[in-house]
Amino acid sequence: MRARVKQDEQGRRHAAEACIEPCAIESGMRIIGGKWTGSILWHLKDGPVRFNDLARMIGGASKKMIVERLRQLEAQGLVRREVVDSAPVSVQYEITDFGRTALTFLDELRKWSEGLPRTP
Amino acid sequence: MRARVKQDEQGRRHAAEACIEPCAIESGMRIIGGKWTGSILWHLKDGPVRFNDLARMIGGASKKMIVERLRQLEAQGLVRREVVDSAPVSVQYEITDFGRTALTFLDELRKWSEGLPRTP
DNA sequence: CAGAATCCAACCGGATACTG
DNA sequence: CAGTATCCGGTTGGATTCTG
Numbered sequence: 001m002r003a004r005v006k007q008d009e010q011g012r013r014h015a016a017e018a019c020i021e022p023c024a025i026e027s028g029m030r031i032i033g034g035k036w037t038g039s040i041l042w043h044l045k046d047g048p049v050r051f052n053d054l055a056r057m058i059g060g061a062s063k064k065m066i067v068e069r070l071r072q073l074e075a076q077g078l079v080r081r082e083v084v085d086s087a088p089v090s091v092q093y094e095i096t097d098f099g100r101t102a103l104t105f106l107d108e109l110r111k112w113s114e115g116l117p118r119t120p
Numbered sequence: 121m122r123a124r125v126k127q128d129e130q131g132r133r134h135a136a137e138a139c140i141e142p143c144a145i146e147s148g149m150r151i152i153g154g155k156w157t158g159s160i161l162w163h164l165k166d167g168p169v170r171f172n173d174l175a176r177m178i179g180g181a182s183k184k185m186i187v188e189r190l191r192q193l194e195a196q197g198l199v200r201r202e203v204v205d206s207a208p209v210s211v212q213y214e215i216t217d218f219g220r221t222a223l224t225f226l227d228e229l230r231k232w233s234e235g236l237p238r239t240p
Numbered sequence: 241c242a243g244a245a246t247c248c249a250a251c252c253g254g255a256t257a258c259t260g
Numbered sequence: 261c262a263g264t265a266t267c268c269g270g271t272t273g274g275a276t277t278c279t280g
Contacts, residue, residue, distance in 0.1 A: 050261085050262090051262055063262085063263070064263095067262085088262095089261045090261065091263085
């Protein structure tokens with residue numbers, strides 16, 4: 001469903017109706033736009049990773065944040081949590097097939113971001 | 121520069137060093153990951169739009185936010201601001217060629233987001 | 241019309257300490 | 261190891277009002 005828009009002779013567009021739907025981009029961002037969400041997903045792309053390893057990989061983020069995002073990703077089915085060992089507790093996180101579908105545009109973002117002239 | 125990682129027989133990865141670089145995805149998100157940034161850019165893809173029209177199109181966002189994001193996008197060269205008329209003040213915003221390069225990613229995101237089974 | 245200014249609540253997110 | 265709990269400062273962002 002597209003917003004009804006008419007274009008005048010100056011090329012400007014006038015919105016007849018507000019964009020009611022959060023524009024898809026909004027809803028998508030709500031899922032993977034979290035501060036560390038993208039990084040987490042990205043670091044899982046090559047295989048399962050244990051919690052502390054993940055925390056080390058991301059560095060900048062606190063455990064609290066990692067857990068929070070992981071829980072969210074898990075709830076949305078992008079990531080699978082699996083207890084491997086219980087002697088010394090060991091948990092690994094793995095990206096799901098669904099989560100993998102998000103990697104396509106995350107890679108797009110990465111490529112775009114890397115091609116930036118300067119990153120201030 | 122890739123993080124040095126070794127893989128054990130269980131397929132788990134161990135980070136030898138922390139991911140110092142913000143992983144590209146992080147820096148990219150800092151640019152177009154703002155709450156309304158994506159939507160703004162997206163709404164500019166078909167041609168220049170006036171401020172209030174843009175505000176109407178996005179709806180959920182307050183003017184304050186729109187201006188803030190626009191200024192940021194302008195400073196980063198993704199968007200061009202142009203005063204059209206001064207009698208009744210009229211300003212239009214236009215996406216730059218550089219900004220257009222981000223649209224490929226945004227479109228990828230949109231497609232992904234629209235294909236979601238359910239958006240809670 | 242296109243903002244700027246101000247106020248203020250909500251949430252984000254880091255640090256630290258504790259637990260099984 | 262893999263979290264949980266708590267504290268708390270900073271930022272985000274909405275509502276509202278004012279201006280050229």
